[in-house]
Amino acid sequence: MGVKVAINGFGRIGRNVFRAAFKKNVDLEFVAINDLTDAKTLAHLLKYDSTFGKFEGEVSYTDDALIVNGKEIKI
Numbered sequence: 001m002g003v004k005v006a007i008n009g010f011g012r013i014g015r016n017v018f019r020a021a022f023k024k025n026v027d028l029e030f031v032a033i034n035d036l037t038d039a040k041t042l043a044h045l046l047k048y049d050s051t052f053g054k055f056e057g058e059v060s061y062t063d064d065a066l067i068v069n070g071k072e073i074k075i
Helices: 012-023 039-047
Strands: 005-007 026-035 059-062 063-066 071-074
Touching: 005 012, 012 026, 012 039, 039 059, 039 063
Parallel strands: 005 026, 026 071
Antiparallel strands: 059 063, 063 071
């Protein structure tokens, strides 16, 4: 478990930072995402990207969180 990180804005840049950290297996623990969009839409945007393709991990959601590879990230 590494440094706890929250992302303020899960737009193009926020999602790409998350993807890059996930892909390079960086020692960061994402604990929260601040965004106006609902969890269902954020999950879809993370999972499918027109430039980088499909996200390699497992993505699901609840009303107030994203769940990525079994780890809950509050929204």
